[in-house]
Amino acid sequence: MTAIVVRNLPDQLVDLVRDRILAGTVDPDRAIRQDALAAELGVSKIPLREALSRLEQEGLVRSQANRGYFVRALTGAEAEEVFALRLKIEPDAVAAAAIRANDQQRSEAIEILGKLDEVTNAHGDGVGAFNRAFHLALIRPSGQVITLQLLERLHVLSERYVRKHLEPLGRDRRANDEHADLLECWLARDVSSLSVRMAAHIEQTLVDLRRQLPGH
Numbered sequence: 001m002t003a004i005v006v007r008n009l010p011d012q013l014v015d016l017v018r019d020r021i022l023a024g025t026v027d028p029d030r031a032i033r034q035d036a037l038a039a040e041l042g043v044s045k046i047p048l049r050e051a052l053s054r055l056e057q058e059g060l061v062r063s064q065a066n067r068g069y070f071v072r073a074l075t076g077a078e079a080e081e082v083f084a085l086r087l088k089i090e091p092d093a094v095a096a097a098a099i100r101a102n103d104q105q106r107s108e109a110i111e112i113l114g115k116l117d118e119v120t121n122a123h124g125d126g127v128g129a130f131n132r133a134f135h136l137a138l139i140r141p142s143g144q145v146i147t148l149q150l151l152e153r154l155h156v157l158s159e160r161y162v163r164k165h166l167e168p169l170g171r172d173r174r175a176n177d178e179h180a181d182l183l184e185c186w187l188a189r190d191v192s193s194l195s196v197r198m199a200a201h202i203e204q205t206l207v208d209l210r211r212q213l214p215g216h
Helices: 009-022 034-041 045-058 076-100 103-121 127-142 145-165 171-187 191-212
Strands: 061-064 068-071
Touching: 009 034, 009 045, 009 127, 009 145, 034 045, 045 061, 045 068, 045 145, 076 127, 076 145, 076 171, 076 191, 103 127, 103 171, 127 145, 127 171, 145 191, 171 191
Parallel strands: none
Antiparallel strands: 061 068
């Protein structure tokens, strides 16, 4: 049973349920069992419903009248929209961040990529989460608050698609090689190469997903 501190309960519930959805532990074909989940987390259904409502606003769940909440299924149409938006925003944001990053932020990006490599090599849980953390570490120093907020939401929506994309054998290693190249350009402040490589990295993920998802 997962223990929850009462302080900031709604925010904690949003984080907990979001993590479960992104990890793929909640079946999109079945209604979320709110009674069972509330009992497991040791809370009432009222704050849980609030958390689910916020996750619906984030685009991770959908509600149906008299049936409750469901995790949204992965679709080709959503992947196209999410990754197209990332393509428009992320390469320039990462380039701006490379110029402005301080020594601590540069060290953090190196550390996160190291952890992503470890998890990938061990075929363990958390690859999607560390992938998201790495991309956001390359974006955050940009100082562009609204852009960062948009990309944080897009990366939350991307995470389940990234997990899907990495299912075929060998793709995780290829992705980490691409991440290493991105970090090298980012640390060198080679913004022209960085923008091109980030766009290619995002585009290749979308190309792969088109072969995997319904609607393509």
